[in-house]
Amino acid sequence: MIRNNPAPSSAYAVEGHALVKTFGKFRAVDGIDIAVPAGSIYGILGPNGAGKTTLLRTLLGIIDPDEGHRRLLGDAVPLRQARAIGYLPEERGLYPSMKAAEAIAFMGALRGLPIKVGRERARAMLTEHGMGASVDKPIRQLSKGMAQTVQLFGTIVHEPKLIVLDEPFSGLDAINQGKLETLIRDQARRGVTILFSTHVIAHAERLCERIAIVAGGQIRFEGSVSEARDKLRPQVRLRTRASDGRWRRALPAETLAADGAWHFDLPDEGIEPLLRALLDGQAGIESLSIERPGLHDAFVSIAGAAAARQMQDAEEELAG
Template structure:
């Protein structure tokens, strides 16, 4: 069910231009431009307090910007498209006495899905994902992971064109995180646009076609994860039998000796000229590996070490909980 309100066709499911949102003297969103291509999996990546939730709510029309404008599924008034959107807020909330399938159907009814059809779809979703035994159970009897899955199904049951998930992986164990990643990919293959925020870099690296790195209410980087990684040079790890010789002059100036190996950034001219020098100089190459920087390394370079430490601390707290 895709709602009653037609909207102009656009290559972007979500657009925001010059968005500013203040709360008193605090600027939570500071001049953000963002465009989410239709059908993409798009991640907003940043530490807690970076402005991710406020940005999502502003784009959805839950709060209005103080400056700038936004469009949702081609409509300049985002709330007009509410029935075509599935939104999972960071603050989870289900009626504890409601049965699992009823909770899903109820959430669908809030988006215009007839209750009887919502119940039918809810049972099919639960059974199709190995949760048939939870259909008639009240929410209070479900594990935390299962309850979060029920709320996610309630976000999807009306077949939205756009799914917006605010920190969807928070509080889930590794198994349920993998199930959620699979569900996101499944919806994307069906042409649904997925926009989610996260402070866990690994999810963005595995899932996203495009990302925005947010810190201090501003977008520090926007593009593909590959382009973010390309901002850093690959790192070389070299072990040699000889510890000294004329060949050492061929090593780059940034070379460090650590753990019995030489470490340096991949030279601009590639590794082949250096290999030739090492072989001719009889360095005795024991091993050589070239490691491309990960998205975590790129995040540190783009957003700063403090932002990366804040994200790592939040992830560690969740894993310990």
Template sequence: MTGDQITQPYAVEGRGLVKTFGDFRAVDGIDIAVPAGSIFGVLGPNGAGKTTLLRMLLGIIDPDGGERTLLGETEPLKMARQVGYLPEERGLYPSMKAAEAIAFMGALRGLPLREGRARARELLAGHGLEASADKPIRSLSKGMAQTVQLLGTIVHQPRLIVLDEPFSGLDAINQGKLEALIRREAEAGVTVLFSTHVIAHAERLCERIAIVAGGRIRFEGSVSTARDRLRPQVRLETRASDGPWRSALPPDARVDGNIWQFALPDGGIEPLLKALVDGEAGIESLSIERPGLHDAFVAIAGESAAREMGKAEAGEAQG
């Protein structure tokens, strides 16, 4: 029985993956498991090893060490027709018409051209681009051309979609459209694996993530689990600036005027509330905020990795 005839709990697996280029170890012993039917994000700064990892998992390049399984097959290229792959380096023939470009990309994955042309027009219409079906790629805006390439990635209806930095270069409107497309594919049972250096996309989309830095996975698990590594933060505003209630606040509480910020105490909020009321602190406002994925990323990967992520995102915004 072949891999595509077996229901696998994981669409993609890698164990002990290593890849070196000269003296540089781009991937340094990575273990990863992508549940079938999930949206899985590989999150990390540029140069962290994300692209090399994806290419090894797909069989585009071979690892120097370790094993990988793709849709149940230990030789990933055998499952190429079941995969839609959008590389970080985009490329379409400028003179080719949009619908033909999509059909051509499908044909490379085994989809008959006649069927590909019909599906291409359906996909373009579904994305409000039916008027562009017979226009050459060179006449399309950058966002429209990237959408065409994305549609070419899914036209053959793959079981696994792998997107390398898919949001790069897209404006906010097209980023939203791409997020909606990813959700629709996942709802249809397709596994979506994508890399990104933009934390917000991973936080909104992913069920599970892998945080990669320096060629190693620093964390793999649910977004919720990553956020739970940090304690919730309390923001308290009081009318009084001093009193016996202050001893109930953590020693490392930060204060700005009469606004206090600190991690939720181990005993929870109730003992603190009692101390504040009994001590006549005069509570103006009190909120408890769960840490976001950005805070968790900083705690897991470090400030330097977070700064690199921020620089890359700022550079794209300026570009």
């Protein structure tokens, strides 16, 4: 049953409420609420099979939810906003015989951009990004990374208000991943909303203002990267010249000894009381560092070690 839609909110480019999508007995999207602030870079983070692609397609109106409702750029019928959206699906596809600039112009034409304008913009984009020599080359003669860049340009050539990228970094080497990150930031500076899915935590940590961690078709966390990291305490790493003494009683009960150092969570009362105990007990402090947990640590805590291992395996497979 599709519920009645609430009034649109200009603060959000994408909204989904109580979304459910099933395939047979499998609930690919299981009661998801999501709101993507207009003008933000928003990442949907999770392992393969978590429901990321189904969620994106449901939000875009490519498939309809079994339950719940969604709004895209304030419209309760997402497909009416198709010309204002640039969508790069996970399954890439270009005509091999089509020239690079023509492919970009063709994709823009599908979103209502006049073909002449598309050709002009395509040549300018390719030249600006160091691909001027590829303007008239057939897609089949381009490297995989260059072909993927062409498809990305085709996704944005019509200057959409919202760009949706499904696993955009998949198959790109480190150099092209960096170029894509730059392009995403450039689009965001123009006020474009960027929504992308990924299983690579580093991309989300570097790019996103807000993230949704998805596992098993459900959102396990939604908020800023900083808020996700704040779910875990900072980690203390301490090296002492002395290996024992009364000062040991000041260390937290869960302290672990590894690699010649003491490792423990930052105590609730801070580090100062412990420092006094270490100094008074002549522990001989050689080094002490306090490190804030990264998004990977937060992901493991939120989604579980199995989901994190699945993502790591997928990342290593791509890198290999």
